[in-house]
Amino acid sequence: MSIASLQDRRVIVCCGSGGVGKTTISAGIALALANNGARVAVVTIDPARRLASALGLEALGDEPRQVDIGPTGTSGELWALQLDAKATFDRLVRRHAPSPEAAERILDNRIYAHLSGAVAGSQEYMAVERLNELTDDPRFEIIVLDTPPAQNALDFLDAPSRITHFIEGKSLRMLLSPGASDGHVGWKFLHAGSSTIFSILERVTGAQLLRDLSEFLGAFDGMYSGFSERAERVRALLHSPRAAFVVVSSADDEPVREAVMLVERLTEDRYPLGPAVMNRIRPRNEIEPAARGVLTEAYAAAGAIHPEDLVERTLAQLAEDDARARRDHDACSRLARLLGDRVPLQVPDFTDEPVEIAGLEHVADALAT
Amino acid sequence: MTSPALFDRRLIFVLGKGGVGKSVVSAALGTAWARAGQRVVIAEVANQHRLSDLFATRKVPRNTPTELATRLYGYSVDVDKATEEYLASHIRMRPLVDLLVRSRAFHNFAAAAPGLPELVTLGKVWELAVAIEDGRPVWDKVIVDCPATGHGIALLETAGNVSELAAQGPVRDQAHRIEEVVKHPGATGIAVVARPEELPVSEAIEAVATLREGGYPVAATIMNGMTPRRFWAEDASVLGRVESDDPAIEVAVRAALRADHHARIEHEHLRELTVGTYTSPIVVPDLGPIVIGQTELSILADALDGTARAAHPAVRP
Numbered sequence: 080m081s082i083a084s085l086q087d088r089r090v091i092v093c094c095g096s097g098g099v100g101k102t103t104i105s106a107g108i109a110l111a112l113a114n115n116g117a118r119v120a121v122v123t124i125d126p127a128r129r130l131a132s133a134l135g136l137e138a139l140g141d142e143p144r145q146v147d148i149g150p151t152g153t154s155g156e157l158w159a160l161q162l163d164a165k166a167t168f169d170r171l172v173r174r175h176a177p178s179p180e181a182a183e184r185i186l187d188n189r190i191y192a193h194l195s196g197a198v199a200g201s202q203e204y205m206a207v208e209r210l211n212e213l214t215d216d217p218r219f220e221i222i223v224l225d226t227p228p229a230q231n232a233l234d235f236l237d238a239p240s241r242i243t244h245f246i247e248g249k250s251l252r253m254l255l256s257p258g259a260s261d262g263h264v265g266w267k268f269l270h271a272g273s274s275t276i277f278s279i280l281e282r283v284t285g286a287q288l289l290r291d292l293s294e295f296l297g298a299f300d301g302m303y304s305g306f307s308e309r310a311e312r313v314r315a316l317l318h319s320p321r322a323a324f325v326v327v328s329s330a331d332d333e334p335v336r337e338a339v340m341l342v343e344r345l346t347e348d349r350y351p352l353g354p355a356v357m358n359r360i361r362p363r364n365e366i367e368p369a370a371r372g373v374l375t376e377a378y379a380a381a382g383a384i385h386p387e388d389l390v391e392r393t394l395a396q397l398a399e400d401d402a403r404a405r406r407d408h409d410a411c412s413r414l415a416r417l418l419g420d421r422v423p424l425q426v427p428d429f430t431d432e433p434v435e436i437a438g439l440e441h442v443a444d445a446l447a448t
Numbered sequence: 449m450t451s452p453a454l455f456d457r458r459l460i461f462v463l464g465k466g467g468v469g470k471s472v473v474s475a476a477l478g479t480a481w482a483r484a485g486q487r488v489v490i491a492e493v494a495n496q497h498r499l500s501d502l503f504a505t506r507k508v509p510r511n512t513p514t515e516l517a518t519r520l521y522g523y524s525v526d527v528d529k530a531t532e533e534y535l536a537s538h539i540r541m542r543p544l545v546d547l548l549v550r551s552r553a554f555h556n557f558a559a560a561a562p563g564l565p566e567l568v569t570l571g572k573v574w575e576l577a578v579a580i581e582d583g584r585p586v587w588d589k590v591i592v593d594c595p596a597t598g599h600g601i602a603l604l605e606t607a608g609n610v611s612e613l614a615a616q617g618p619v620r621d622q623a624h625r626i627e628e629v630v631k632h633p634g635a636t637g638i639a640v641v642a643r644p645e646e647l648p649v650s651e652a653i654e655a656v657a658t659l660r661e662g663g664y665p666v667a668a669t670i671m672n673g674m675t676p677r678r679f680w681a682e683d684a685s686v687l688g689r690v691e692s693d694d695p696a697i698e699v700a701v702r703a704a705l706r707a708d709h710h711a712r713i714e715h716e717h718l719r720e721l722t723v724g725t726y727t728s729p730i731v732v733p734d735l736g737p738i739v740i741g742q743t744e745l746s747i748l749a750d751a752l753d754g755t756a757r758a759a760h761p762a763v764r765p
Contacts, residue, residue: 097466097596098648127647193563193609197602228466228596245561283538285617332739333498334467368703369696377697381689389686392678393704399736400703406737 080354080421082111082446088323090316091223095327096337100358102126104327105225106134107442109157112221114443116153120219122209124162124227133439134159141166148436164205168195171208175305181298190295202227203238211313233344239310323353330410339417355423357411362427363404368397454668457637459577459590464641465651466596469672471498472740473641474593476748482520486588489513489521489576493569493595502740530568531558538618566606567623574626597651604630604664637667642721644674644714653724669729671718676733679708
């Protein structure tokens with residue numbers, strides 16, 4: 080499976096464990112697709128300064144900005160933005176609130192401030208919501224989504240339902256506003272004594288917290304359907320053949336293990352898989368290095384004081400490089416085998432991270448071949 | 449030991465970007481302390497299960513300290529179970545607790561309630577740190593292998609946030625007690641881990657600044673995975689002077705120069721971490737493309753102990 084197979088997709092999601100270079104690969108994929116003529120937006124999450132500058136964006140903002148990728152000879156365009164979870168959440172609230180006053184009530188609520196500012200949960204959810212917004216934007220044919228760092232690389236898939244469940248908070252709303260009912264027997268039974276329960280909870284949480292919570296959930300009244308519709312919409316898109324999940328790994332044990340788990344989970348949940356990418360692969364030397372004697376002579380001629388010593392260290396380095404290259408190669412074959420012989424795309428180890436678009440072109444080229 | 453600031457504390461949080469080797473560093477710290485005669489527990493949060501791989505033991509069961517090596521235990525925090533315990537201890541009406549715990553709606557709520565899973569996790573860690581038996585602490589060291597930076601900081605901040613949100617009541621009181629321990633510079637130390645690469649270093653620098661600003665005791669920075677230096681400036685100039693059309697010589701010279709270039713970049717990152725955090729990072733060497741097991745952990749423990757120079761003459765921090 081090649082990068083060209085992604086050309087007709089609407090959404091490409093890059094996932095993998097932390098530190099494997101997901102953001103760079105996301106940008107590389109987006110660039111490769113743009114070079115091929117597509118109008119692409121890449122949503123990055125916390126890109127390195129160098130990558131931001133490689134994308135020509137000193138301060139990568141929440142709004143998509145077009146990246147100058149030089150003449151491609153096609154109609155391709157590359158756009159980039161950085162996810163701002165809080166700003167996205169605020170927009171979502173403003174969009175769905177029944178009135179501007181209701182929106183302000185939520186935005187001012189202390190529980191909301193913690194929920195929207197919390198890294199845990201909110202960032203995952205908002206990555207998905209941002210995806211929703213961008214699929215509505217006619218400027219972009221393909222959206223490449225980098226996924227946020229998480230305890231579990233697929234947390235973000237569960238995030239929308241997790242947060243909507245909380246906001247719906249049926250159980251809690253019932254406790255907090257006796258009289259409402261969702262027909263659940265257990266809760267109905269509880270209702271008779273619900274003021275008692277309220278007071279027990281209040282003893283635990285303190286009146287303030289419960290009051291804020293009650294206000295918060297109350298303020299969201301009438302917005303649940305909008306929220307869950309959007310969560311449902313993106314869920315459907317991500318399960319459709321118009322999406323593709325690209326699992327990114329490096330040759331280290333832990334990322335490979337995580338990549339395999341990801342592929343299993345994605346397959347199990349029927350998400351469409353794209354190619355896997357092995358990043359930072361060191362190629363093996365094709366040329367046999369010179370023998371000790373030859374090298375010693377060359378070093379001596381270049382003025383080495385202890386040529387033998389330098390030769391020893393050079394040979395040690397060559398042996399170590401070779402061991403790493405072999406390990407990387409083995410990891411690629413292992414991943415390929417575990418993925419049912421689907422050969423992962425290999426991106427070589429560029430010692431210097433891409434500083435400008437030319438550097439990113441190397442990544443795009445490696446992906447495209 | 450290299451960093452008394454870190455080695456004096458009882459509760460150690462190991463924090464850093466995903467992929468920097470927090471679990472390995474946690475395990476190596478644990479190894480260093482356990483062999484020095486201390487009783488150590490390493491707490492894994494959020495279903496990581498890295499410890500059992502590193503120590504080649506069976507999976508660490510949830511919420512039960514499990515022996516990994518002599519005096520060294522692993523502990524895996526199960527948020528669901530801990531939430532149940534937490535409720536049970538506060539709501540002294542068992543039927544209500546049972547009903548809550550059995551209800552799907554409650555689980556949905558608890559999983560997303562801002563701060564609740566973090567507070568419960570931190571509460572478990574705190575219990576380990578303050579546990580006393582026969583008049584002395586059960587654990588000399590409690591090491592927490594934190595989730596990736598953002599989530600890790602959120603974990604530390606959660607007690608403060610909750611105690612502020614709740615304003616009063618038992619939840620607030622407990623959150624406040626936890627916050628006091630987490631921020632106590634005599635009891636707690638945060639070790640911020642990086643790798644010699646751009647992003648992990650800038651994330652570490654930002655994390656240190658954020659933590660200090662919030663009043664959290666940063667006790668050490670750790671640069672994990674520094675390649676032991678093999679070539680020096682004088683070597684590079686010799687290598688640069690080698691004139692040869694022989695590809696077999698070129699390939700060798702190129703490998704040496706590339707390694708030297710790489711080492712310089714790593715050193716630059718070490719300097720950035722030093723300057724950016726006003727700390728002297730503890731340097732932990734890269735052990736090459738091998739699988740980390742107990743032998744390797746003990747080498748890394750040497751590095752953390754400050755005896756690294758004897759074992760790794762090439763490492764000049």
